[in-house]
Amino acid sequence: MSNFWKDLKQPFFVLAPMEAVTDVVFRHVVKKAGAPDIWFSEFTNATGWVHAGQKAIGGRLIKTDDEKPIVAQIWGGEPGDMEQLAIHCRELGFHGVDINMGCPAKSAIKSGGAALIRHPELAAASISAAKTAGLPVSVKTRLGYTHVDEWQDWLKHLLQQDIVNLTIHLRTKKEMSKVPAHHELIPQIIALREEIAPQTLLTFNGDIRDRAHGMELIDKYPGINGLMIGRGIFHNPFAFKDGPASSEITPLIELLSYHLDLFDQWQPQLGRPYETLKRFFKIYIRDFDGAKELRDQLIHTANTDEARVAISHLTQ
Numbered sequence: 613m614s615n616f617w618k619d620l621k622q623p624f625f626v627l628a629p630m631e632a633v634t635d636v637v638f639r640h641v642v643k644k645a646g647a648p649d650i651w652f653s654e655f656t657n658a659t660g661w662v663h664a665g666q667k668a669i670g671g672r673l674i675k676t677d678d679e680k681p682i683v684a685q686i687w688g689g690e691p692g693d694m695e696q697l698a699i700h701c702r703e704l705g706f707h708g709v710d711i712n713m714g715c716p717a718k719s720a721i722k723s724g725g726a727a728l729i730r731h732p733e734l735a736a737a738s739i740s741a742a743k744t745a746g747l748p749v750s751v752k753t754r755l756g757y758t759h760v761d762e763w764q765d766w767l768k769h770l771l772q773q774d775i776v777n778l779t780i781h782l783r784t785k786k787e788m789s790k791v792p793a794h795h796e797l798i799p800q801i802i803a804l805r806e807e808i809a810p811q812t813l814l815t816f817n818g819d820i821r822d823r824a825h826g827m828e829l830i831d832k833y834p835g836i837n838g839l840m841i842g843r844g845i846f847h848n849p850f851a852f853k854d855g856p857a858s859s860e861i862t863p864l865i866e867l868l869s870y871h872l873d874l875f876d877q878w879q880p881q882l883g884r885p886y887e888t889l890k891r892f893f894k895i896y897i898r899d900f901d902g903a904k905e906l907r908d909q910l911i912h913t914a915n916t917d918e919a920r921v922a923i924s925h926l927t928q
């Protein structure tokens with residue numbers, strides 16, 4: 613089994629999987645702005661894939677050859693289905709499979725996501741089933757379901773499963789994203805890893821704004837292998853670049869134009885309605901006089917051509 617995780621230069625930065633956000637289009641926007649070291653797909657349900665095939669997963673697993681390394685994130689509660697989807701991911705050319713064990717959404721916790729925190733044996737069975745596909749298997753989870761101190765037993769259990777990387781969103785399922793991430797637990801979690809599974813990499817996630825903020829955490833807490841950034845990308849699409857954040861308008865508008873072009877290019881395969889693009893406008897149109905008015909105008913556009921007209925005075 614080739615395991616790209618072993619060859620990574622550390623510390624590495626990862627773009628967090630975000631459903632309906634980090635598809636092939638937005639990942640290429642981030643790539644142009646400043647690429648992370650590892651890409652993740654949006655999460656894809658294994659049972660949906662097994663029963664309804666491509667129809668169930670839409671464009672979630674579309675990727676291009678220049679996205680390297682890229683990990684397919686899968687979720688579910690049926691180990692046999694996880695195995696089948698992991699095999700499909702290998703056939704598609706993904707370099708790793710990550711199992712989501714942290715999603716708090718009601719639709720996910722019926723059978724997978726954060727529900728696996730309460731079903732550790734099922735979590736272990738899912739990991740070993742996914743491994744049979746031959747790709748390196750990692751896990752992304754939270755500290756626990758209800759109480760923060762659940763992390764000791766839960767993370768120990770996961771570390772005993774011989775996974776290549778464990779990403780920890782430093783909150784419980786109950787905390788959702790409502791409290792600050794528990795960065796203060798990083799040293800204790802690293803100590804647990806040293807004791808149980810020194811070969812497993814640790815990636816921390818939660819409230820990390822950008823690379824510079826991540827480097828501060830790395831200096832403060834020795835032993836971090838990687839950091840994952842999610843919503844930080846909404847505030848600064850250049851989050852993975854070195855150096856201070858820029859508030860210049862032109863690079864942001866150029867990025868929006870690129871996003872519109874990529875959306876058109878991939879639309880036939882992704883089949884995502886134009887409405888889904890609107891959530892991204894606030895990333896690019898902000899912090900200048902008239903930004904709010906322009907955002908309002910963009911929200912009322914019906915297609916990418918109308919959006920291009922709306923921003924044309926900023927692109928000349």
Ligand SMILES: Cc1cc2nc3c(=O)[nH]c(=O)nc-3n(C[C@H](O)[C@H](O)[C@H](O)COP(=O)(O)O)c2cc1C
Nearest residue numbers: 628629630631654655712781818819820841842843
């Ligand atoms: C819109 C959105 C969609 C998300 N979808 C996923 C997903 O598909 N898989 C996953 O593991 N986490 C998902 N998450 C959680 C993020 O990966 C990440 O763990 C969380 O946002 C905390 O990191 P942050 O503080 O850097 O944003 C999602 C988060 C957001 C905001």
